[in-house]
Amino acid sequence: MHAKKLSFPLAVVMGAALVLVLFPVFWIAMTSIKPPIDWNASPAIWLPSEPTLINFQTLFNPDAIREYGVGGVSQAATKSVIGSVLASVVSTALSVLIGLFSAIGITRYGSGSKATPLIILSGRMFPPAAIAVPFVIIFSNVGLTDSYTGIIAIYVAATLPFSTWMLKSFVEDLPREIEEAAMIDGRSRLAAHLTVTIPLIRGGLFATTLFIFILNWSEFMFALVLSYSNVSTIPVQLAKYVTATAGTLYGVQAALAVLAMVPLILAGYLIQSHLARGMTFGAIKK
Amino acid sequence: MDDRVGIATTVDAPPSEGKPSGGRPQGGLGSTAVARILTLPGQVVSIVVLVVPLMVALYMSFTDWSPTRSSLLDAQFVGFDNYSDLLIWDTRFVYAVVRTLLISAVCLSLEFVLGLGLAVLFLREFRGKSLLFSAFLTPMMILPVVVGYTFWMLFQSNGPVNQILEFFLGSQATLEWFRRAPLAILAVIITEVWHWTPLFFLILLSGLNSVPENPVRAAVILGANPRQVFWRVVMPMIKPVIIVAFVIRSMEIIKLFDEVYMLTRGGPGSSTETISLYIYKLAFNDFQLAYGAAAAFIVLVGSLALVHLLLAPVRDQLLEGGR
Numbered sequence: 001m002h003a004k005k006l007s008f009p010l011a012v013v014m015g016a017a018l019v020l021v022l023f024p025v026f027w028i029a030m031t032s033i034k035p036p037i038d039w040n041a042s043p044a045i046w047l048p049s050e051p052t053l054i055n056f057q058t059l060f061n062p063d064a065i066r067e068y069g070v071g072g073v074s075q076a077a078t079k080s081v082i083g084s085v086l087a088s089v090v091s092t093a094l095s096v097l098i099g100l101f102s103a104i105g106i107t108r109y110g111s112g113s114k115a116t117p118l119i120i121l122s123g124r125m126f127p128p129a130a131i132a133v134p135f136v137i138i139f140s141n142v143g144l145t146d147s148y149t150g151i152i153a154i155y156v157a158a159t160l161p162f163s164t165w166m167l168k169s170f171v172e173d174l175p176r177e178i179e180e181a182a183m184i185d186g187r188s189r190l191a192a193h194l195t196v197t198i199p200l201i202r203g204g205l206f207a208t209t210l211f212i213f214i215l216n217w218s219e220f221m222f223a224l225v226l227s228y229s230n231v232s233t234i235p236v237q238l239a240k241y242v243t244a245t246a247g248t249l250y251g252v253q254a255a256l257a258v259l260a261m262v263p264l265i266l267a268g269y270l271i272q273s274h275l276a277r278g279m280t281f282g283a284i285k286k
Numbered sequence: 287m288d289d290r291v292g293i294a295t296t297v298d299a300p301p302s303e304g305k306p307s308g309g310r311p312q313g314g315l316g317s318t319a320v321a322r323i324l325t326l327p328g329q330v331v332s333i334v335v336l337v338v339p340l341m342v343a344l345y346m347s348f349t350d351w352s353p354t355r356s357s358l359l360d361a362q363f364v365g366f367d368n369y370s371d372l373l374i375w376d377t378r379f380v381y382a383v384v385r386t387l388l389i390s391a392v393c394l395s396l397e398f399v400l401g402l403g404l405a406v407l408f409l410r411e412f413r414g415k416s417l418l419f420s421a422f423l424t425p426m427m428i429l430p431v432v433v434g435y436t437f438w439m440l441f442q443s444n445g446p447v448n449q450i451l452e453f454f455l456g457s458q459a460t461l462e463w464f465r466r467a468p469l470a471i472l473a474v475i476i477t478e479v480w481h482w483t484p485l486f487f488l489i490l491l492s493g494l495n496s497v498p499e500n501p502v503r504a505a506v507i508l509g510a511n512p513r514q515v516f517w518r519v520v521m522p523m524i525k526p527v528i529i530v531a532f533v534i535r536s537m538e539i540i541k542l543f544d545e546v547y548m549l550t551r552g553g554p555g556s557s558t559e560t561i562s563l564y565i566y567k568l569a570f571n572d573f574q575l576a577y578g579a580a581a582a583f584i585v586l587v588g589s590l591a592l593v594h595l596l597l598a599p600v601r602d603q604l605l606e607g608g609r
């Protein structure tokens with residue numbers, strides 16, 4: 001098959017789909033570089049009258065926007081950016097590490113109880129708002145409310161099914177004989193797994209890590225109900241901006257949204273061939 | 287064959303030990319000990335952070351506890367009162383359930399049709415295919431909160447959606463998207479469909495690409511027209527993949543919260559309130575924690591039953607065809 005042009009009607013369908021898919025992304029990107037005068041214009045302005053990075057500066061220095069005669073940004077987003085990075089990176093590392101061990105254990109030794117999938121499925125299907133309820137109670141009894149430790153614990157638990165099953169599907173793709181050869185050479189089981197299995201699924205590990213990072217970075221509800229003053233993440237900060245200044249600070253809000261979005265889009269493109277595998281718990285390996 | 291689907295099937299049987307080909311390790315720990323070491327961390331995390339809270343929530347759902355009381359242990363045991371109140375008297379809950387199911391059904395149907403259409407287009411080779419493929423995946427990589435916020439901007443009464451409508455239909459097309467219930471629900475549906483159609487597209491394309499050529503060729507030789515080939519040969523073959531897509535999406539859309547929170551907060555009134563949003567308001571606005579926990583268990587049992595039903599017809603096929 002050599003690539004050729006699409007026939008005209010198909011090209012039109014494809015073009016229309018592309019416009020629909022990209023328009024919201026275009027809109028938020030444009031809004032993030034609009035000066036205040038364009039933010040709430042009627043009729044809406046599509047392209048900034050004068051592109052500016054002031055909205056991004058304002059996120060880290062709320063007074064920056066004053067040179068445009070606009071106040072009202074009460075809070076810098078700095079803490080939430082740091083918080084998002086901290087919570088996502090640490091919980092991703094833990095989730096992938098624990099998931100890797102479980103994946104090898106389940107694939108090579110058939111361990112794990114019969115009830116495991118049901119329990120994990122239940123955990124995935126239980127409304128998060130309600131999972132948050134017992135956590136609020138338990139955390140207040142053990143002093144983990146409004147702490148990154150608490151948020152990280154929940155993120156690890158929430159993403160563990162994804163990391164375990166995604167990695168399990170990569171380990172399954174690896175012939176058992178390779179590890180067995182290493183064991184015959186006199187290596188212990190554990191050493192064989194650590195020195196043979198893990199290096200061979202490097203690509204899978206990388207994809208899983210980015211996939212879990214996307215999930216953690218996107219999480220909103222747990223952070224919303226378990227954070228008060230110490231802890232913040234970008235999604236929570238965005239919700240706060242919108243609540244506090246409904247419909248007046250589009251530019252600054254959009255800048256934060258773009259900041260949240262860019263790393264994930266990059267990560268997503270990097271691992272796009274593994275997205276189906278991650279989303280379907282390894283059921284679809286392509 | 288090992289099981290291809292981690293969800294909803296049991297874990298593989300242990301491989302038989304001591305096969306002639308199986309290398310016996312010379313030193314170190316036995317296989318049982320290694321297996322324990324490997325799976326222990328995951329089990330500990332699951333039990334501590336998943337099972338324990340679930341148990342606490344289950345216990346709580348049978349009490350009348352609220353944060354004003356001293357401790358959960360002092361709460362009055364009320365049996366199934368919370369459950370019966372929810373199912374019989376709480377019309378807001380029943381509406382939230384029905385609304386969530388309706389939104390889910392509409393969204394999943396649209397996502398499936400659109401995703402399948404796009405996937406079929408992508409079966410042929412054309413210039414710029416890989417670039418377009420990446421472009422079409424973009425929405426599913428964006429944070430739900432950001433998607434919700436973006437569409438909230440788009441649907442403002444002086445926003446671009448109304449502008450485009452006015453351009454084509456004149457000034458009577460200025461719609462107050464968030465002030466009228468049907469429009470607000472439509473906004474939620476449009477947002478969801480935009481966000482998650484790419485996932486159907488991705489999964490279905492992967493399924494279509496894995497259809498073997500021989501049966502298709504045979505059908506063509508036997509005189510089937512393209513439409514017959516598609517519906518009678520190709521579609522049955524990708525049925526397991528379709529079901530996987532539906533199960534995964536159902537599990538997620540039942541929990542719909544982030545986008546709606548940013549778009550409408552459940553408004554106007556409670557006309558776009560989803561189950562998750564209602565439970566959130568019960569627990570964190572009205573502090574009716576026990577009642578909210580009961581609501582969550584009703585939802586859990588319902589969704590498990592739903593997934594079970596969905597998976598039943600293809601459970602055996604999934605083991606073979608989930609690639």
